[in-house]
Amino acid sequence: MFKVIITLSLLALGGMLVIHEQMNIGQFVAAEIVILLLMAAVEKIILRIETVYDVLTALEKIGAVTDLPLERNEGLTRLSNRPGQRPRCAAHRSRFRSHFNEAACA
Numbered sequence: 732m733f734k735v736i737i738t739l740s741l742l743a744l745g746g747m748l749v750i751h752e753q754m755n756i757g758q759f760v761a762a763e764i765v766i767l768l769l770m771a772a773v774e775k776i777i778l779r780i781e782t783v784y785d786v787l788t789a790l791e792k793i794g795a796v797t798d799l800p801l802e803r804n805e806g807l808t809r810l811s812n813r814p815g816q817r818p819r820c821a822a823h824r825s826r827f828r829s830h831f832n833e834a835a836c837a
Contacts, residue, residue, distance in 0.1 A: 741766055
């Protein structure tokens with residue numbers, strides 16, 4: 732809509748200048764072509780601004796995550812990497828219910 736309004740106003744202004752012999756028809760056509768090309772370039776830039784804004788927002792979020800303090804590793808027990816040794820897990824008196832049946836581990 733904006734482009735149409737600008738084009739119509741330029742045509743009206745150029746027509747007035749040609750009628751009053753302040754500009755010849757060749758100058759009018761050349762000026763119209765240059766202005767339309769400039770408007771197309773500006774329109775492309777405006778359409779790309781959203782992508783640039785999304786990239787800047789993503790970089791800001793990544794920066795916020797990387798600025799967080801590191802978690803402490805105190806109190807963690809590391810498992811042994813010795814061959815033949817496996818971690819053991821035992822469930823004592825646990826229950827679960829599913830839609831198939833009810834089971835209990837003792």
